Amino acid sequence: MRYSQLFTKTQKEAPRDEESLNAKLFIRAGFIHKEMAGVYSILPLGLRVIRKIEGLLRKEMIALGGQEILMPALQPKANWEQTGRWKSYDSLFRFESFYSKVEYALGPTHEEIVTPLLKRFVSSYKELPRSVFQIQTKFRDEKRAKAGLMRSREFIMKDLYSFHLTQEDLERYYERVKESYERIFDAVGIGGITYVTFASGGTFSQYSHEFQTIAPSGEDIIFLCEKCRVAVNKEIIQEQKGCPECQSTELKERKAVEVGNIFKLKTTYSKAFEFSTKDEKGKAHEVIMGCYGIGVTRLMATVAEVLSDEKGLRWPSSIAPFQVHLMGLIGGKSEAEKLYREFETQGTEVFYDDREDATSGEKLVDADLMGIPYRIVVSEKTLKTGAVELKKRGEEKVELIKIQDTVHNLKAHT
RNA sequence: CGGGAUGUGGUGUAAUGGCAGCACGCGUGCUUUGGGAGCAUGCAGCCCGAGUUCGAAUCUCGGCAUCCCGACCA
Numbered sequence: 001m002r003y004s005q006l007f008t009k010t011q012k013e014a015p016r017d018e019e020s021l022n023a024k025l026f027i028r029a030g031f032i033h034k035e036m037a038g039v040y041s042i043l044p045l046g047l048r049v050i051r052k053i054e055g056l057l058r059k060e061m062i063a064l065g066g067q068e069i070l071m072p073a074l075q076p077k078a079n080w081e082q083t084g085r086w087k088s089y090d091s092l093f094r095f096e097s098f099y100s101k102v103e104y105a106l107g108p109t110h111e112e113i114v115t116p117l118l119k120r121f122v123s124s125y126k127e128l129p130r131s132v133f134q135i136q137t138k139f140r141d142e143k144r145a146k147a148g149l150m151r152s153r154e155f156i157m158k159d160l161y162s163f164h165l166t167q168e169d170l171e172r173y174y175e176r177v178k179e180s181y182e183r184i185f186d187a188v189g190i191g192g193i194t195y196v197t198f199a200s201g202g203t204f205s206q207y208s209h210e211f212q213t214i215a216p217s218g219e220d221i222i223f224l225c226e227k228c229r230v231a232v233n234k235e236i237i238q239e240q241k242g243c244p245e246c247q248s249t250e251l252k253e254r255k256a257v258e259v260g261n262i263f264k265l266k267t268t269y270s271k272a273f274e275f276s277t278k279d280e281k282g283k284a285h286e287v288i289m290g291c292y293g294i295g296v297t298r299l300m301a302t303v304a305e306v307l308s309d310e311k312g313l314r315w316p317s318s319i320a321p322f323q324v325h326l327m328g329l330i331g332g333k334s335e336a337e338k339l340y341r342e343f344e345t346q347g348t349e350v351f352y353d354d355r356e357d358a359t360s361g362e363k364l365v366d367a368d369l370m371g372i373p374y375r376i377v378v379s380e381k382t383l384k385t386g387a388v389e390l391k392k393r394g395e396e397k398v399e400l401i402k403i404q405d406t407v408h409n410l411k412a413h414t
Numbered sequence: 415c416g417g418g419a420u421g422u423g424g425u426g427u428a429a430u431g432g433c434a435g436c437a438c439g440c441g442u443g444c445u446u447u448g449g450g451a452g453c454a455u456g457c458a459g460c461c462c463g464a465g466u467u468c469g470a471a472u473c474u475c476g477g478c479a480u481c482c483c484g485a486c487c488a
Contacts, residue, residue, distance in 0.1 A: 263488070
């Protein structure tokens with residue numbers, strides 16, 4: 001993509017009405033635009049990051065046997081009454097049609113849809129287990145939206161739901177999802193600071209698990225055991241006392257962001273919707289369920305919060321909007337143009353700062369702000385030796401590589 | 415929802431009862447170009463509504479919006 005074609009632009013100053021690091025960086029770099037408290041438009045660069053995260057999640061969910069679907073954000077009141085959550089779910093957006101008295105909900109989560117949906121098709125133990133997932137926009141009427149994309153009223157989430165014949169089968173699947181989540185957080189560069197955290201599991205199971213990423217800006221407090229690499233949520237620290245795995249009481253208190261959550265629903269929703277299957281003997285059993293969420297936009301914000309530096313964003317290759325940020329400075333513009341075309345032909349994701357009216361300084365500063373992993377500068381200086389300059393975002397070291405090897409070389413890097 | 419704060423060109427800010435100014439941005443021209451350029455010139459603003467006053471961006475009241483703290487958070 002050419003910078004000159006991009007309708008957005010970067011800005012030097014962060015707006016006064018954003019205090020959180022992620023929102024400041026995303027707005028300055030032109031990734032998002034605030035429409036109102038807790039609601040943002042996603043701009044071209046931001047959307048590319050979201051698509052990357054979605055791709056990664058999709059791959060993992062499919063590996064877990066998940067079948068991708070897309071359920072509605074607009075949901076019938078009746079389903080929410082069936083589970084009692086029409087009245088009890090505080091952050092449910094409810095509204096009435098302008099034309100009739102019909103009331104609707106905007107989905108904050110999809111148990112009320114997915115359970116009757118699976119019930120419609122699954123009626124025998126032979127069809128279990130099953131799992132479905134979606135990547136979709138959720139709505140929650142947060143009492144206070146805050147911290148940019150960290151806690152917004154409209155956000156993108158990946159939600160997976162699994163359906164089992166037995167508790168044991170759910171347990172096995174649950175462990176597989178846990179491992180999958182760990183791979184996902186590793187892949188986006190926050191694995192080292194993300195902890196499986198024991199949280200309250202409600203009345204139906206002993207624990208649920210959250211994936212908590214250590215961050216100064218986090219709104220949750222966790223108590224972590226460095227030895228076991230697990231943590232305990234603030235909610236249950238009183239009853240739990242020590243580390244759930246080694247019983248150590250030397251836990252460290254840290255602020256963290258909840259980037260994912262896995263939960264054994266057991267039969268809560270299958271009971272509400274009378275979803276059961278027959279076993280070999282023809283006896284009906286309520287289906288055992290699990291649900292597993294990762295906030296896509298929150299994950300994006302978390303990566304920005306923990307990996308950025310004073311110059312701007314710093315994306316891991318796995319979810320970067322582009323792999324290469326190319327620019328031609330004085331004396332290097334025509335060579336940069338040629339390189340750009342070559343990259344495009346080769347299918348490398350390249351962002352080309354082809355602006356005629358931007359100064360060198362401006363281009364360099366923008367590259368740091370946007371945080372694309374590899375920067376290639378072509379200028380009179382580099383061309384003296386028939387080379388271009390390659391620099392990785394966040395590192396000081398620059399490497400000169402022969403211009404004719406550049407495209408091939410980057411293919412190896414990315 | 416309780417508490418606190420703030421609303422001035424697109425963005426960041428100054429003026430605090432008396433001519434709305436600066437920087438970035440945007441337009442035009444020329445010169446520039448390895449870390450958010452220079453000169454010249456132009457465009458663009460007081461959140462909304464009442465009130466006080468000779469006079470309100472400034473004071474008062476109401477509304478709206480945004481941020482922060484708290485409560486809440488599958």
